[in-house]
Amino acid sequence: MDQAMIEKITEIVVSKLNDQPEEKTSSQEGVKVWDYNSEKPNVTQVSNGSRQAEEAEGKAKISTFHTPEKQIDNKETKAPKQQPDKEVWDDLKQLTNKTPARIGVGRAGPRPKTNTWLQFRYDHAAAVDAVFGKVDESLLEDLDLFTVKTKVTDKESYIRRPDYGRRLSDEAKKEIEGRCRHAPQVQIIVSDGLSSKAIDENLEDVYLSLQQSLKSLGLDVGTPFFIEKGRVAIMDDVGEMLKPEVIVLLVGERPGLVSAESMSAYLCYKPRLDTIESDRMVVSNIHRGGIPPVEAGAYLGSVIEKILDYEASGVELVKKEG
Amino acid sequence: MKLSTTHLGHTYQFQSLKSLLAKANEEKSGDRLAGIAAESVQERIAAKEILSELTLKDIRDHPLLPPEEDEVSWVIESQVNEKIYDAIKNWSVAELREYILANETTGEDLKRISRGLNSEMIAGVAKIMSDLDLIFAANKIEVLTKCNITIGQKGTLSSRLQPNHPTDSVEGMIASLKEGLSYGIGDAVIGINPVEESVESVKRMLHATHDFIEEWKVPTQNCVLAHVTAQMKAIEQGAPADMIFQSIAGTETANRSFGIDAKILEEANELAKTQGTGTGPQRLYFETGQGSELSAEAHHDIDQMTLESRNYGFARYYDPFIVNTVVGFIGPEYLYNNKQVLRAGLEDHFMGKMHLIPMGVDICYTNHTKADQNDMEDLGVLLTTAGVNFIIATPMGDDCMLNYQSMSYHDVATLRQTFNKRPSPLFDKWLEQMGILENGMLTSRAGDPTLFTR
Known part of the structure; x- marks a missing residue:
């Protein structure tokens, strides 16, 4: 234009x-x-x-x-x-x-x-x-997020091997083990996925308002970190290690035409390696032209509270809600 | 069952029917990801040759996933007509291909033998067919279904109007809906993918589309594509839904990962019958797509094309109003580029039609796939010539909520005009009354969404 x-x-x-x-x-x-x-x-x-x-x-x-x-x-x-x-x-x-x-x-x-x-x-x-790109490191520093990697080594392997993006690298596991608190109520993780721009543009607002919302709800939040080139099911690997009750994963969506910077938040109650897709919930379209990042953060807090109340997420949660 | 062949002094040996079917596929990144693809082009052709010589009985006698272990297999197996099967069970797959293509074989003939085939046989024959074979054969089969209106007639091209909005704004959705109708789109369904899958949100969208359809007397049907359980709740709470939608897969475990099983779909069908607003007899809408089983790690080492065929065998049991494959949506992990998306689109459409499924296609791609809009237009042309029942259309092909590109309202209108196709009859008549279409051509008023502003 x-x-x-x-x-x-x-x-x-x-x-x-x-x-x-x-x-x-x-x-x-x-x-x-x-x-x-x-x-x-x-x-x-x-x-x-x-x-x-x-x-x-x-x-x-x-x-x-x-x-x-x-x-x-x-x-x-x-x-x-x-x-x-x-x-x-x-x-x-x-x-x-x-x-x-x-x-x-x-x-x-x-x-x-x-x-x-x-x-x-x-x-x-x-x-x-x-598609792809690199997240602004100063942003991650400002938010106090350390960085770990999945088994993905490059763009092509990200696309060709989705299974690599669902698993942490061995070094990542060591680092998480050393730096993260075990078994919190809520674990926040962030990944660039297919759009680093989504993280650059939305993470700060979503993350800070989410933190605030969780704090006001009196929930115990674990040590957050950033995962390079992760896929949604990376939360299962993290869940298996840290055993949180809920994980919220903030991840860059694949770029669309209206917005190349749209972020999604995936939530799951006790994600583990045997978790099935229908137990995950997603709030998508978080960007300035969709769900505003600040509102998304606050909204996610209320969803997490509900998940903890019902001890379920996704289709299971819908069933329990009756 | 013979699983080896020798070509130019090299012997090709395959471990099992499962492996043979996988290696007989045209190149797909998903089969490579699963570690089951042919190692070389020659091995691929060797697999096709061996497959062509197997009998239909060989395939039925060696189930890839036994019915005792998988309810999708059970549902497919339970539908096989034994008399028809008995008459053709000694045919080789090559003979089946040549029967399908013979000029003497009519669409009605194909419908008859379809009852004696299982999904693996249909996948098998498609694996030894060329693109033009798939187009020519599918074009013989006319599958008519009716919810509020009948679609699928020869010479028609129907469409799903997909007026999605990034925040589920009703007014925003209605704006895109008006634009679509002004191009003559929407006779298969006005179908919305909600951002938020809550019951409240589903109800809001159902009411809004239903009210609009009533006000303007649009001969079509509405649907909100949330999880089946959310739609059922919305209907139980009084929301007007003509159809119930669900994404399905080709194995029980993959369906479980979608939060569904055979029973819940039966319940949904029953609910649509007793409390839905659709006239019927068909009231269900399914979406499928190669790769979803592998994506859910529920593929049992079966290739994605054969699994896709099993989707249609499963779907057939529920007598749906419409089914479409969302062919490029899953991404390059499973269909790497334009060539693979195009081939899969033709395969899915043929396999669906061979199952007597009212088959449509969401001709689409994501932005990390090596394809662009021209490739979608090409596939649109191919599928129109193949007699596809309906195509999905979004404003300018850009779905501003799902972040992928499909075909546009313009594209459907163009395909109709280029190939002398019409919308389904009742919708066509309504479009003429509205002054949008005249003898199948867009009028000077068409393309103006303010036609629907009062």
Whole structure:
């Protein structure tokens, strides 16, 4: 998306904000303008004013992947520069404001418009380039997380051998043994998975709010650490070693087009080597355009409390809840 | 049972039927991961040759996973029609292939012999078929099913509208739904994958889609793809669901890892019948995909293609309204690149149809797979020519919740126009009334989601 378009959309947002200047907050419910191509920051947050919370989530976004004029200008008979009917424009904007999905994009015959198609290709290219990467070490230092490795040695073996990503290396086991407290109620672990950017962007907020939430619930939290190139079932190996009651694994999701920085939190009651998938629970889509990281941390605290109450997670928990 | 052959002075010997079936597969990263793939291309072809000479009886007499040990095997075995089996049991796999392809053999003939085949035989024959064989054969078989409307007719291409939203916002989901309908998408199902699988969230999505369908009189069916138990609870609490969905796998242990078994699916089917909103007779929706058993470490050293075939044998027992393989979703660990995804898509579709399954495909890939959108369009073309019942479509092919790419609303409309296909009849008629489609072509109004703004 070119700079001019970003400015144009920002202008639209800002002018709308100026119509109703009374509520200015910096809450999570602001209007976000997403820029998929530039380096950071890739989301411009415009403080909330115009949008009331339509949903509990209420995170309206204007995405940059469609051009305002062209999206309604989809009738073949129309001249390319014709101004759209204001009513239709408003109706369409109401829809596109509700979702980051690529809607209201128009068509050329049954095919997408050229700019829509190229934007899609751009975003796919960015997602492909975002797979893997390296987590910012200063972030891990700041959060006091030490780093261990799985049996994975390189990217190719991560992909070819999922089983390696589910097991700790021998050195990792020694280090965890030496540094971690045994049998806490809650063990937090972090892994980059397929997106280091997910960790860079979300970990601090999720981690700190989760810690705070667990503290206020009076839960006993073990020694957290970072696992390089782990898969979800790495929690079983950790569980087998440290015997916590609950593990929460914060892990980078495979990059998508809307966000290459989405994080998931997997939770499991007493994960061990014989744990089955349906006993795990996941809170996915943690990123600034999905579940906001700070809220996710607090929410995870309440889920952990529930897991401890019922002594179960996943499908088992649903069954016990009755 | 002969498990060896000699080619150019080299003797190829295979340990078991299980190993032979695995090594006869086209190259798949998942089979390599499992350590069961052919060591060389020549070994692969040798395996195919030996397989082609085995009889159907050889395959049935040597179960890969005995029915006493695995309920999926039991369910498949219990459906074999003994009279039809008796008539064909001495056919070699090669003879089965040539019967399937013969011009004299009609779709109805295939439906008949299907009743005498088990899933391993169907996987076996698919292993000695080329891509075009799989397309030509599948295209003979018309499988019709009905929930609220009937789909699957020859000359139609139906679609699942997948209006997912990253935070389960109802308004956001409805916005994508409107866009999809304006391209003529959604006659197989309006199906949403929720972020949060709670009963409350399922209920909210079911009500929202049901209300929309009622308001606009859309001839289709709704479904929220949470775990079967969450959907059942939502229905028991009064939520309107036309269908119940579940992901399934080809072994009992893999199903257990999904938190399901044969019994819970029967209960779900019964609940959909007595408390669901779908007319029926079909009311279930299953998703499958090569590699899920291995991923759950529940594959019993059986190759992923044969296990996939067992999914369809298992699914058939429940008479589902729709089934689709999510062919590229599982990732490069199991299907490494575009070539492997394409082959698997054609295999799955053929094996499903040979089981008389109303087969659709989620033609898709993840961003760590070596594939791009062009590859999906190519597979879309191939599957349309193969007569696939339905395709999954998302806005511009980008699922902003599941973080993968599938086909787009535009793609389905384009495939229909290119291959002279229509949506299923009742939906087609509704689209004409709405002014979205005229003689199978998008009208000037089409593609505008504000059509549904009142």
